[in-house]
Amino acid sequence: MIAETTDLPTKFVKIVVTDDRGRYLVPELPKANYSVWVRGYGLVDSPKVKATPGKTLDLKAVVAPNPRAAAEYYPAGYWFSLIRVPEKGDFPGNATEVLELRRVQLAADPARLPWSVRAIVRRDDRQMIGFVNFHGPPGVNDIEEPDAAELGWTVFSEHRRRGYATETARRLMDWARDEHGVRRFISSTTPDNVPSLRVHEKLGFRRTGQVVDGEIIFELAP
Numbered sequence: 001m002i003a004e005t006t007d008l009p010t011k012f013v014k015i016v017v018t019d020d021r022g023r024y025l026v027p028e029l030p031k032a033n034y035s036v037w038v039r040g041y042g043l044v045d046s047p048k049v050k051a052t053p054g055k056t057l058d059l060k061a062v063v064a065p066n067p068r069a070a071a072e073y074y075p076a077g078y079w080f081s082l083i084r085v086p087e088k089g090d091f092p093g094n095a096t097e098v099l100e101l102r103r104v105q106l107a108a109d110p111a112r113l114p115w116s117v118r119a120i121v122r123r124d125d126r127q128m129i130g131f132v133n134f135h136g137p138p139g140v141n142d143i144e145e146p147d148a149a150e151l152g153w154t155v156f157s158e159h160r161r162r163g164y165a166t167e168t169a170r171r172l173m174d175w176a177r178d179e180h181g182v183r184r185f186i187s188s189t190t191p192d193n194v195p196s197l198r199v200h201e202k203l204g205f206r207r208t209g210q211v212v213d214g215e216i217i218f219e220l221a222p
């Protein structure tokens with residue numbers, strides 16, 4: 001249960017404790033008008049009720065119609081606790097450097113979050129099987145195209161050749177198209193990276209003819 005007010009100099013939110021009789025209680029509330037409602041795992045937020053400290057309310061929890069609706073309320077820490085992340089030493093190649101670079105970029109500019117790295121997690125067993133990342137928001141790419149987003153992907157070796165990279169890249173580009181109207185995508189890989197070349201081909205990427213730092217530049221555009 002949550003009590004929230006904007007009457008005070010800053011927005012104030014307090015979470016419930018249980019009293020000696022098992023009733024929910026929001027303790028030590030400064031005097032103000034509050035919105036109070038029920039939030040919890042497996043629920044969606046109940047309608048907000050207006051109340052002041054000292055008042056007793058009879059709030060009803062609203063069971064979520066499906067797990068997806070319930071998941072909207074889960075905090076980041078909950079999601080993280082569900083993921084089975086490999087040991088640091090099991091991250092392949094330069095993965096830890098890439099992730100560290102993205103971490104530093106995010107610390108400097110938290111607005112990059114949707115355009116940074118994401119874990120690829122297998123739904124069935126919640127195993128992290130790789131990661132996928134944009135290099136940054138649209139415009140951050142090897143060939144400095146202002147409206148294009150560049151992406152890259154890594155699948156940990158024991159999970160390769162099952163279509164995961166292709167499925168993930170496709171879904172991530174759908175997200176960028178649907179949520180942000182991005183129409184052009186850039187990606188790059190070295191000429192000897194046969195699996196990566198094949199993934200580009202399967203996704204419909206075309207070579208632009210450019211090579212940057214020894215990497216062939218690909219583009220996917222409508």
Ligand SMILES: CC(C)(COP(=O)(O)OP(=O)(O)OC[C@H]1O[C@@H](n2cnc3c(N)ncnc32)[C@H](O)[C@@H]1OP(=O)(O)O)[C@@H](O)C(=O)NCCC(=O)NCCS
Nearest residue numbers: 152153154155160161162163164165166188194195196198
């Ligand atoms: C590139 C990479 C992400 C591919 O991941 P993945 O989940 O195995 O990719 P997919 O299963 O979607 O597709 C791989 C394709 O390459 C093919 N392939 C893989 N190894 C191959 C090989 N040695 N020779 C020929 N084809 C090969 C697979 O058969 C598959 O094609 P298909 O569906 O036509 O059979 C993964 O190999 C990886 O993480 N590599 C290291 C990091 C990297 O190079 N990232 C790309 C830089 S942008």
